[in-house]
Amino acid sequence: MNSNPMYMEYVDDADPEEPAPPRRGWRILGWVCIGLSAVMVVGSLTAYGLYRQAFGNIAHEDVNAKLGPDRPEKLNEAMNILLLGSDTREGENAKYGRQMKDEPPRSDTMILLHLSPGGEQAMAISFPRDLMVQRPECEDREGNTVPGSNRVQINTAFTVGGATCVIKTLEALTDIRVDHFVQVDFAGFKNITKAVGGVPVCLNENVNDPKSGLRLSKGKHEIEGEQALAYVRARYTLGDGTDTSRIKRQQKFLGALASKVMSRGVLTNPKALLQLLNATTKSLTTDSELSVTAMMDIAQGMQGLSSGKLRFVTVPHGQDPLDKNRLALAPGADEFFESVREDKKPPEAEKKPEGKPEAPAPTIPPNQIRVRVFNGSGTDGQAGRVADSLEAQGFQVTVGGNAERTTATKVLYGSGAENQAKSLAALIPSKPAPAARTGGAEPGVVDLVIGTDWTDLKGGQRGIPEQQGEIRASDNICSET
Template sequence: MKKRPAWAAIAVAGLLVMGSLSAYGYYWKLQSAVHREDVDKLLGKNRPKKLNDAQNIVVLGSDTRAGANARYGRGLEGKPPASDTMLMLHLSPGGGQAMGVSFPRDLMVPIPPCTRTDGSKSPGKPVAMLNEAMALAGPTCTVKTIEQFTHIHIDHFVQVDFVGFKSITTELGGVPVCVTGDVYDKDSGLRLAKGRHVLKGEQALAYVRSRHGFGDGSDTQRIRRQQHFFGAMAKQAMSGGVLADPGRLNGLLTATAKSLTTDKQLTVARMLDLAQGMRDLSAGKLRFMTVPSGPYALNKNRVQLVQPAANAFFAALRDDRTVPEPAKAPKAPPGTVRIYNASGLDGGARQVAGELRERGWKIAGVGNIGRRSAATFVRYGAGARPQADALAALVSAGRAAPRAKEAPGVVDLVIGTRFAGLKGTSIPPQQGESRASDAVCEKVT
């Protein structure tokens, strides 16, 4: 009888060892399924310095036709893969906000000489479309190219193919979208009736790939649609508790591991750390934007960076070294506000509405004002002065002014061209910006 505790201890120890081995085996299986590139070795030491604790992760959609992806382009199996979706996920220090920054595939930039995984070298190009970098020397060359013209240090990259993207949307249970009219694109196979849909698998892939089924078929328009889709996808993951549930995260990784290519330092454990570090990030604090760009002077079908706006934007991302301050308690409880955009910035009113909604304000409406205003100002109706003063302080608009025609209890905010964002926001508003919290059928203003 005296030996029972000893035998029990041995049994428990054995179970712990077996559990550890099982966990290690599971981890090793996932780790070995992901394809990896040694970015540090391929890029060398001549890279932008890392200035702060922000994380910059380049996410690439690969059009490779290898393996199960061959069905999306018969006869293209030998074609070098390119990337039609290029997005940099910028995670601010402290996890207070995140941004998905899109780079157009047709963006004309210098592509530097790159080292391929087999040791051979690809020649540089004085100017070429950004998506050619991957075809020349793989995803690491895309990272090098982006680092070169942004001067931002890229911490990691993730490349996902068609099959992996389908798996992600399926594991999330589908992603809600809204189309304003019937859609049919014979190239992607997408067919949707006007209204709201929840897409996953084949339909989700066709939706983000489609160009000719929507509007003018431009890449710029497709980027905007992809940003709204990615925002809805992120919101689905956040609201569904995926980021906070290790089991569901592991399920997502298991389903997609074979379709992923990453840098050598982005281990499965690091992926889980990054995902769980975002679990407290609300959808309203995940912003999507496109780098400042416009028509390319030599070819109207291409785009180029717009200066000095692009360099100012890249500098703001590089210098995002301060943890965003928590919103201070206003002098009065948040009230009801109507937001009017007089800045000329596409989507400005809707963007601010998302931020204020996150801080407890009730949004009575958003709209545009045709005549631009340099100043940002606040007006209020009877009984709403405390709320108006609190809002004016939050947007650095000076003193709020009463207005006799204003509805009682309502505050109006007019955003001007000099508006630099709400206090506590480290990256200024950008043209055409959207948020993961946007309603999928919400009108863009």
Template sequence: MSAESTPEPAITEPGTRGRRRAKGRRRKAASGRRKALLVTAWTAAGVFVVGGTGLGYVYFKLNGNLKSVDINQALGNDRPAKADNGSENILVLGSDTRSGSNRKLGGGTDDGSARSDTAMIVHIYKGHKKAAVVSMPRDTLIDRPQCTDTQGRTHPAAKAVMFNEAYSTGGAACTVKTVESLTGLRMDHYLEVDFAGFQKLIDELGGVKVHTTKNIDDPQSHLDLKAGTHQLTGKQALGLVRTRHGVGDGSDLGRIQLQQAFVKALVNQVKEIGVFTNPKKLFDLANTATKTVTADSELGSVNSLSDFANGLKGISSSQMHMVTMPVQYDPTNPNRVLIQRTKAQQVWTALKNDKPIPASATKDAAKGEANGVVTSS
């Protein structure tokens, strides 16, 4: 199916004034702390297909690497019902923690703080042969519900706040609660990856091949690519999915379009190099990914991740329909976007019923003018 695109968010300081809308060059981010990270953790989960090797060392080493969060315990029973049609929804998040090795990659201070720089709802259709991916722009103004984090702390509801404020307030559990409140969809699983892990995963894969139709030059994301075909290193891939000033209108919406194109290229790369049939590469990738990815507690073991990943192996990039949650620019602040609720509801209703997302749902939504700049061929 063809990929449709739209926006992607960043936390911006209060009082910032709008950049020009639509075709005007959008205002540059005030700091490197607003860099977006493409999260392809659900694809990276494919490297966990090691559960059947029978090697105790492999199992215990990888199991010891894993980090998990108990979303179900934190949220309790006040959630949408699980789908009964065989489909699954996975919330995939990219976090920009400011601690450790992520400091020099994400900018900002080494204070251990974090935000969700990228969020995608991955809907796996019944039969696990195709998927829909809905990017959630981080600049979206929303009403966040009251939520309880995994430490048991309750955070009061808040109105007209940035979407990624949910993560900085209450972490994974609060983000899941917010997404379920916005969509009415149950998030069956949660996957999160960070800057440093993303970069290393790409290098472990041997890079990712993309084609750019225009020059991309963005000093802020340290990316300089001429139009043409490139085998991106981990550093270049991270620069590509973070860039917002090197191409398009300088918006997060344009950045999402680049990210979605990169996801497809990454899926193709995983299949082309045959990681599932190369034991050493599979172990190296699994070792890196288990140190990088945080999962919900139901996926918090190698066996569970192995079963989950096996269920995704049949999905090719051509069977991924990628869209962005329908939004429009906020007329009072073009640095923010607002949900087009009627159109967004078409998306959520389609996924709830395990149906394709209708073209009408994303028609005329705000876009970032970077569509087609990056392709996987």
């Protein structure tokens, strides 16, 4: 075998504790996807016609018909993009692992990029390939139905049915609606690192890894192409030799890549931006609905994103109780998924009207206010979620059921509850004017009718709580992971 890394068979070293050869090195493909997504969400692509040709390089796949109508409901204006890395050996990828050219493509990279409403944050959620899950029934690549399985590694979904099966599996696992997917092949990684002029990394010691071809001295470096590929795939010569350690290194690498793209003028330099887009888009496949227009809309909606708001986490997990070489979701995973599903758009900054100041709202303590919550939003379960938020702030709450659908949230009240209604209304960003209820009112009770404009109470939890071990794109590249 030629020792030049250009011609190495890019397959990870065998793990003696695992029954099958791992392919975790392919996870870096997902980081390339996030790099592209970072470009899309922070770039001001005003020269639409100029960039349209670059986006025309992207291949598209129609997955909606296969997914069908039985999918999680969207609870907010967040955008969830599934990022997949494919180890296909077609075309330029043939030189990476010639012995696998006839095998079906795999994806050990499954990352859900969650773009919060209002541009407040973006979170890249990595799903380890060894995570044991239930896989639903899927169609294979020939259109045949493959029965579901109660216990499989999550990465088998891509081999069975491509992006569609991965989306089905993740939606069943998380109850989070996936809006789009982006799939990239291995060859695109080198091109994107070259297009940005290298990515900064920091080493605590000299590295000479004959398996990956990585040779770097201690300290800071800017790496690209084959050298960058060797850096992200090396396992035993960097960190503690575990795959978890390598995931952290890859997250820091991608964070450094995104930070450089955001801060060093790549997005405002037409030549550099086109070079980056051309390098990346030639290696991409997306769903049919992720059009140029959709990408532009995402970019316009995420102009406030900075490197400090780009977060990288791994889904909460632990050792699988049935197999020490596999992983299982941790008990806190459901709570984490719920925070992603219900990520709220923060309220608009209030504008103080000119002229006569508003009279201050009554300040009756929440524990002295009885509230019935009615769901007029059309979103299943919304009344219960709002009731939980109210209870967390101390209100006495009951759920009143469904109401006629309404755009605007309403605060109604029975006799003797006007000041209580005003106190509650003051905590709602849209500030609905309380009105006396003409029918069905209970004395002393405030009725809150949730409309489609509902965000959250002031002072309520918004966004996704900080996760253990999370990394931000703004972190110091020399800090310990």
